[in-house]
Amino acid sequence: MTGGPGGYVPPAGPPLPGTYPPPPGVYPPAFPRVAPPSSVAATTAAILSFAGAVVMLVVAVGFVRSLIVRSIWQTYDMDVMMSTVVAVGVVGMLAAFAASAALTTGGMQMLRRRRVARKLIALGCGLALLWTLSVPVRFVLEDIHIGLDLYGNDYVGVIVVAVLLLVAAAFAVCTMVLALGSSTRRWLDPPVAP
Numbered sequence: 001m002t003g004g005p006g007g008y009v010p011p012a013g014p015p016l017p018g019t020y021p022p023p024p025g026v027y028p029p030a031f032p033r034v035a036p037p038s039s040v041a042a043t044t045a046a047i048l049s050f051a052g053a054v055v056m057l058v059v060a061v062g063f064v065r066s067l068i069v070r071s072i073w074q075t076y077d078m079d080v081m082m083s084t085v086v087a088v089g090v091v092g093m094l095a096a097f098a099a100s101a102a103l104t105t106g107g108m109q110m111l112r113r114r115r116v117a118r119k120l121i122a123l124g125c126g127l128a129l130l131w132t133l134s135v136p137v138r139f140v141l142e143d144i145h146i147g148l149d150l151y152g153n154d155y156v157g158v159i160v161v162a163v164l165l166l167v168a169a170a171f172a173v174c175t176m177v178l179a180l181g182s183s184t185r186r187w188l189d190p191p192v193a194p
C-alpha cells in the first residue's frame with residue numbers, strides 16, 4: 001500500500017509519546033508553569049481580621065463603660081485584691097484596644113498585599129488571645145474577693161462565658177493560621193519575572 005508523496009506509510013495506531021520531535025518552532029517550556037497563588041486564604045484572613053477588630057473594639061469600649069459605671073454606682077474598699085482585679089481588667093482592655101488596631105491595620109495591609117500584614121494580624125490575634133485569658137482570671141479574682149455568686153447555683157452563666165471565650169479563641173487562632181499560612185505568604189510575595 002502506498003502512502004502519501006514519497007511513499008511514506010503512516011504507522012498503525014497513534015504514535016507513541018516522545019517518538020517524534022516537536023514540529024519546528026514549537027519547543028517545550030524551559031520551566032513548568034506554576035499556577036499563580038490563590039488569594040482565598042489571604043482575603044479570608046483579612047475579612048476575619050476586620051470582624052475580629054470590630055469585636056475587640058466593642059469589648060474594649062464595653063469594659064471602659066463597665067469601669068465608669070462600677071466606679072460611680074459601686075464603692076469597693078480598694079485593697080490589694082481588688083486592685084489586682086482592676087489591673088487584670090485594664091490589661092485586658094488595653095489588649096482589646098491594641099488587638100483592634102492591629103487587626104484593622106493588618107487587614108488593610110493584607111488587601112494591599114503588603115508583607116507586614118501577616119505580622120500585624122498575628123500580633124492582633126495574639127493580643128485577642130491575651131484578652132480571652134484575662135477575662136476568666138478577672139472573673140475568678142472578683143468572685144473570690146467580693147464573694148458574689150455571679151452566675152447562680154446552676155452555673156449556666158459560667159458555661160456560656162466559657163463557650164463564648166472558646167469561640168473567641170478559636171476565631172483568633174483560625175485567623176492567625178490563615179494569615180501565617182504558606183499560601184498567604186506566596187500571595188503576598190511579588191511575582192518573579194522569568
